[in-house]
Amino acid sequence: MLTEGLQDYIEAVLICEKEHGCVRMKHIACRLGVRTPSVNAAVKELARLGLVSHESYGLVELTASGRQTARSVYKRHQMLRRFFSETLALPDNLAEKTACGIEHHLDERTAARMTRFMRFLDSQSEKHPGFAKELREALIDE
C-alpha cells in the first residue's frame, strides 16, 4: 500500500526528473527536506511496490505505473495550490505549504469536484465582469 509519505516521495521523483533530467537520492532529499538515508528507505519501498526502478548507487527511474501514480498525485497537488493561491488569493508559499499538507486527504471524487468548482468560478469571472473583483474584495481580511 502507498502511504502518504510514499506519495510525497513518488511525486518528488517526478519533479526531480523534470528539474534535473535524472533523479539522485540527494535531489529527492533536498526537495523533501529529509536526509538521504530516509530517501534510501523510501525508494527501496517504492521499488518493492514496482513504482520505481533503482539499482545500488544508481539513478532512480519511474516505472510506467509509477509515473502514472506520480502524475495523479502531482495533478492534485497543483490543483490545490491553485485553489489556495489563485482562488483564495493567499501568498504562494502558504498556498504551497497548505496544498502539500492536505493533498493526501482528498479522494479522487473530491479532487474532481474541486476542479469543477474552480472551473465554475472561472466561468463566472468571464461571464460577469466584476465577479472577480467582488471576490477579491470579499477576501480581504485586515
Added chain:
Amino acid sequence: MLTEGLQDYIEAVLICEKEHGCVRMKHIACRLGVRTPSVNAAVKELARLGLVSHESYGLVELTASGRQTARSVYKRHQMLRRFFSETLALPDNLAEKTACGIEHHLDERTAARMTRFMRFLDSQSEKHPGFAKELREALIDE
C-alpha cells in the same frame, strides 16, 4: 506543543461533553475509534499542557484555555465540513472524513480566508438567483 493527534483528542473532549454531559475515557475512545490506553496517554499529555484536568479514574474536564483551543479546532472542522458538504455538494460522510483529514493543515489565516470565501458565495446566491443552481449543475460529475 499541540500535535495534530492531540488536536483531535481535545476536539473529541468538547464533543463528548456536548453529547454526554461528562467525558469518560471510553467516550473519547469510541468517538476517535481508538482504544482506551491510547486515550489515556493523550489525556495525560493534554493535562500536562494544561488543556484538561483529570484525576485517576475520574472524568476529563476542559480547562478554560483547553476549551478555547477545542472550540477553535471545532469551528475550523465545521467550516471545512460545510465547504465539502454544502459548497461542493459531496455526501455528508465523505465531507466529514475529508474535513477531519485536512483540518490540522490549515493555519488561522487560511481558515479565515475560506470562511470569507464561503460567505462570498452565499452572498452571490442571494444576490443572483440562478447562481446556486448554476453551481450545482457545474459540479455534476457523472
Added chain:
DNA sequence: TAACAATGTTAGCCTAGGCTAATATACAAC
C-alpha cells in the same frame, strides 16, 4: 593510477502513537 570528493548505503537509535494483556479501581447489587 592513486587519492580525494561527492554520493549512496547500512546499522542502529529515537519519537509519536497505535495496540494487547494484565492489573487496579469504582460502583452496583445482592
Added chain:
DNA sequence: GTTGTATATTAGCCTAGGCTAACATTGTTA
C-alpha cells in the same frame, strides 16, 4: 460487606518514518 462488572491504568510491544555516524562506492582529478 462481598462480589461482579464496567471502566481506567500500566507495562510492554510494534510500526512508520525520521535521524546520525560509519562505511562503501563512484568518478574525477592530479
